[in-house]
Every structure is written in C-alpha cells, then in structure tokens.
Amino acid sequence: MTGSPSSAGVSTALLTDRYELTMLAAAFADGTAQRECVFEVFARRLPDGRRYGVVAGTGRLIESITRFRFGEQELDLLSDVVDRATLDRLADYRFSGDIDGYPEGELYFPGSPILTVCGTFADTVILETLVLSILNHDSAVASAAARMVTAAAGRPIIEMGSRRTHEAAAVAAARAAYLAGFASTSNLEAQRRHGIPTAGTAAHAWVLLHDDELSAFRSQVAALGTKTTLLVDTYDIRRGIELAVEAAGTELGAVRIDSGDLGVLARQAREQLDKLGATNTRIVVSGDLDEYAIAALRAEPVDSYGVGTSVVTGSGAPTAGMVYKLVEVDGRPVAKRSASKESRGGRKGVLRRYKPTGTATEEVVFPARNPIPVGEHDRLMQVPLIRGGEPVPDLPTLEESREHLKRALVTVPWEGLKLSRGEPAIPTVFEGF
C-alpha cells in the first residue's frame, strides 16, 4: 500500500528561510530570544489597479503551524546550520504564542494588519516564511478569483488550472478559488484534502483516441451518462454539436467549446442546440479566460466557465506582496526607518467603518494601546485564531469562509467591484500615529 499525499503529521518546519534559524541561534546566545515580540502581516499596496484583496490561506496556515515541529530529520539537516544548544531547544519547539487576524475570506486593503503574531522572539520569528508563503499564495489566487466570480455574475466557474502551476500549489489554488466562489475544481487532491467538489469534461485526446467523433461521444455517454459534457471543438464545432446530440439525445448535459471566438461560437451553438431540440443542454466555455474575458461574455448564452492559467497565477499578480514585520519588542514600538520601506511601529488595532446601509466606507488602523471608539456601524476586524499555541475552538470551515467573503463583497462600494483599474475600494486611514 502506498502512502497518501495527506499532510497529517508531516513537519512544515524546514519550509523556512535559513536566516530565521541563524537569527534564532544568535538570539538564544544573547538572551533576546525570550523578548516578547509582535509581528504583523500586511500588504503595503494592492496589485496595480486592484480595488481590494481577499485574505486566504488562514485555515491552511493554522493547520500548518500545528505541524511546525523539528523531528529527527529536520534536526539532522540543521546540525550544519545552528549550534548544539539551539538544536536542543528546537527539538522541543512548538509555537506557544497567540495569533489574531482577519477571518479567512475577509477583504483587505493596503496596510490592513491581516495577521498579528505574538510571543517570544524565538516563538515568532521562525514562522515568518511559512506564514508569508501560505498567505501570499492563497490570497493572490483568491483575490483574482473573486473578481472572476463577480464578472461571471452568478454563472458557475470550474477551476481547471492545476497543470499550469506547481503540483502542490494547485491544490491550494483550488481551495482559494473555491473560497472565492468558484463552483468546483478539476483537482482530485483538492477534493480529498479540502472537500471541494470536483468537475470535469473530456479532453481533445478523448476524441482523437477514437476512430471518429461520434464513437468518442457515444462511448463517453455510455460510460458517464447523458448528463456528461461533450467537447465539441476538436474538428468542426457545428458538426461536433450535431454528433453530440446524435450520441446523447436532446437531454445531453452540456457541450464545451475550448477555442476560437467564444462569444460568437456560443451564440451559434445555442441556436443550433435549440434547433436540435436540446434546449436544456448547457454551454461551457474555456480557453485562456480571465476576468475580462469572462465579463466580455456576459451577454452571450454561456452557462458556465472553465478557468485555468489566469486564476492559479493570480491573473497577473501571482503573489500578494504581504510582509511580516516586527512592530513591538517588550512593549516598545519598533520600526525600520531608512529609505522607502518605512513601517509604523507598535501593535495595531483595526476597524472598518460602514454606512447604515452596510456599505463599507473606510479601514481605520490605530495603535492598539490607544483604542478608538467603535461606532454603531463599525466592526473590529481581527478575531482570535490561536491562543497559547492552540487553534481556538470553532474556527470557520472553508464553507463558512466562502460565505463570509460573499457577504463581505456586498459591502464594497459599487465602483470597487468594477474590473477597471483604480484606487482601493475604501481608503485606509491611520489614526493616532
């Protein structure tokens, strides 16, 4: 029996930059390892022209932190990197601090303190790489995916980009796209690991494998039922649709078109299907779709979209640009001061202001030590995620985070949901710094 790709018990500790460990060794040596630190995760800006970002990966992160342990294999490798005393401490390492953050599926804006990690320097510094890898990847995908879902205006989208990204990133991308409102994924491991519904049609190879298109379609219908989706653009689309209905009858589930001018082809296909009596047969389109192409097809008789490359690569922004910055040491605010990358020291609080109608108006970031009044329509953004190293009870499920995002998007001012480039949908205001 082979093992499974399940991640249960597998250490995440080496998914880490070497310098976190060498800093740790030096901090053990000089005693600063025990100083109480606050690190914050935020994005200095949104990708060019984007109006909002979507926090994603939080659930994966919390689970990954519980597996951040140094076993024998990890310590073996590190014996060349740090001294014996540090190795001994690492053997006992488990994160024992607190983490607060935006709920997964929440919107964020430039400067939003998305995650706040508190604990000793030893506890907190070595989580940097893992925290950023997960949040930067998953948020980049979810942020792009949410725009596609808006553009699709209620029509389902299948995520089918696994082949365009690293094989493990594909699983996380499927999860992030589902969080953002995609209906399903092609990725089987995403179903196994995250319970995401899988879907699929057939490839051109399926048609080419057979002696002719009709036998390919007949065979697919025989094996998978008339509700299957037949890929009709291998040779001639008009002929393909004719044969598809011949093979499956007028109760055929769907046809897929994967190339050409999808708008024109969808219109022709709808007309032809209706004439053939296949009025309930749906039309799935795919092929280099991004949020703009999806929006451009809004007036066409398209029933669902298959999206690959653009969603798994964040549609031009493959990483969310979040950083992990030390802002407080033993209660003292700290911040880098030179050059262009300035940061504000001190732990932050954050609330979002809303109109009585529920529309968000601004993100207010303030020093946590000087809390500001929370008005009737304001909402504090951070929630507890980890306490004393343990995930808090009743963390939201992926489905709940998906609902959270759906509700959050309703609060965005209407111009913030446009695909056109512009400023963040709401401004981030820093009060009291």
Next chain:
Amino acid sequence: MTGSPSSAGVSTALLTDRYELTMLAAAFADGTAQRECVFEVFARRLPDGRRYGVVAGTGRLIESITRFRFGEQELDLLSDVVDRATLDRLADYRFSGDIDGYPEGELYFPGSPILTVCGTFADTVILETLVLSILNHDSAVASAAARMVTAAAGRPIIEMGSRRTHEAAAVAAARAAYLAGFASTSNLEAQRRHGIPTAGTAAHAWVLLHDDELSAFRSQVAALGTKTTLLVDTYDIRRGIELAVEAAGTELGAVRIDSGDLGVLARQAREQLDKLGATNTRIVVSGDLDEYAIAALRAEPVDSYGVGTSVVTGSGAPTAGMVYKLVEVDGRPVAKRSASKESRGGRKGVLRRYKPTGTATEEVVFPARNPIPVGEHDRLMQVPLIRGGEPVPDLPTLEESREHLKRALVTVPWEGLKLSRGEPAIPTVFEGF
C-alpha cells in the same frame, strides 16, 4: 517524533484532473484504453519577448511518476468518480511505458517536443496533469532565473523568494533557480531534499529586536562569526556600515542593503568600507531585483544579489505554457483541427543544428517516421528517460543538469542572450510535415 516533509512513498496520483480518470473509465469500458498512444509536451510559444526557455523539472517528474500509485486512500476518494472495474485496475496501476525528452537544463524553443510519452492510453493519459504541473512550474522559474544569471555576469545570486510563493512550490523554485545557475537558496527544505547550498543574512527584525544596532551586530558576529553578513539599512546606512565594521572589524564578511537606490548606495558603501579598511568586505544587495535591475547594477561595486519575488514567479511569466497533446494512436497521426490551436499530428523527432563554431542555428522538428540526415554539427535532442516504466540508469544529477545548461547557453547566438524583447534565439523549422 514528527514525520518529515520527505516525499518518499507519498502518492502523487491525486495531483490530477478529474477528467483524466473519467476518460480512463470510459476507455476501459469501450476497449480504447489499450490503444498505443504517443503524447508530446511542447510550448506553442515562449513568454512574450523571451529568446529561449529552459527545460526544468524533469528530474522531479521522473521521481514523481514512480510514486504515481493508487493506494487505499486514493481509491477511497475515487469511488465517487469512477466505477468499480476501473478502481480495480487503478489499484494495480503503474506507468509501464517509455518516456524520452530533452535533458533537464536544455534550452527549448516554440514547438520543441520537450517530452514524448509512449504507452497505452491508460498508461499515458492520466500523467497529463502531473507532467504539466511540474514542467510548467519549474521551467518558468528556470527560464527567468537563467536570464538573471546572465545579467549578473558571474556574480553569485542567492534565491530568497520562498515567502512569495506556495510553500511547496518554493522548494521546487529553489531547485530550478539553482539549476539555472543561482549560487544558493534561503530554503532549508531545498537543502534537505535536493542538496542545494543554503545561505542567509539577517532580517530587519534582528536589528529591531535589540536595544540598538551595535548590540545587534555584535551579537550576530559573536554567534555567527566575522564572516557573517550584516544588514545595514535598518536606520541609516552610513551609520550602519560604521557600526558594522566597529562590531566585526575589517574582516567583516559582507554588508547587505535591502532598500533604496541600490546603485548609488552600493557605490557609497564601497567607498566607505574601503576607507574604513574593510576592503574585503563584500556588498550584497536585495529588494525587488529582477533581471533588468541586476543588469542595471552591473557597473556598480555589488558582489552578490539576493533575488526573491521575480525569480519564484518567473519574472512576469509564472507558467511556461506547455501542453500535453495526443499525437499518435496505434501508429496513426492524430491532431485537433478546428480553430486556432492547431497541432501537427504524429510523433516528432528533433535535432538542433550548429555552426562548426558551436553556435546553434536552428531547431529542426520532423516526423519521427521519416528521420532526416543528422549532419556533422547536428545534435539529436531527445534522450531516453523512462523505459518500461523504469527510470533509465544514470540519469543526470542536478549538478550535471546545471552544467548542461551552462554549456547550452554558450551555444546561443549572442543576440539571444540579450535581455531585450525579441524573437526566439533560433528559429524552429518543421521539415517534412
């Protein structure tokens, strides 16, 4: 003892699109599963303006195919996807066909048949997703990284982009960057899994953790020795360099500058270090570097580069756009014919032509059944990788593939190594189709 992130024995079979499995089930049902198929991997085009691509991931792919097995957990999941008879066959599945391809580290051009997978339809179709995920990701990173190495003109580059990409993709990205000539990586798991040298400096958090910059530097030197790299741009760079030399003496290994106008700052730093007598102290620069920024620093006294985001995201091209196409069934050439995405049917052979001086002149793709004469300066590009499901003996190591690329880059016509946008460095010619 916790488990390790080692991939040994972990199944890769579910890192697969659902439709590969449903097509397989239908092919078992109609008997076509046993037809002999040839699938080819190629890229229709290079990323916009690029002159060449670098094949990367082959080694990871071969290893992953040996783990493509359906164990109990995989079959459990699939019980909702395919019928009982298919599950039974999957339980015994192991790839038993042949794979030929470009050696890892070889250059490729539009249409180059990078990988050729032969076997029954059952054997070959379900590898599509895994093959493309690995090659598309790793080749995208290596192709960008090779341009950075050329731009660096012999100065070492550290890959430090783990935090900007999925945590597992980061490990593969470190490998691809090393293949392309990067000197080292920050990623510890890449060292453990692939033997890549790791390197690192310190973060701004290290300085901020301490009461002042001098104690941070003194402590780092005490723990890590004078050959360490001190990060000098937390407060004021000039003062930082002064304190760095005060803490470590003139034998300080290096200073790192991570922000600001790196060219100007490097010149000032060199002058200051020399005046302080630290003439051997190197200057490391980092901060949003890509191949263009690296090239722009060529005239400056920079000793090494740290590159993050741009290399792990393929510098604007995060996926290589390779496809996996069925080209032959039971000896009969097949190809999609409709619309824009036409393909040439039939298994291909490929050779590269060179001038007597060793400069490559063209990539010649021909029908494998009509071999063309191989001239004195021509080279057949594909090598055997898997035979009867088993990796061939003596596959190149990562180090050997790294050398292979180094030699291959020497054969590129000089204008093909320029960073400016242009046509592929050599044309791909299709002969005999």
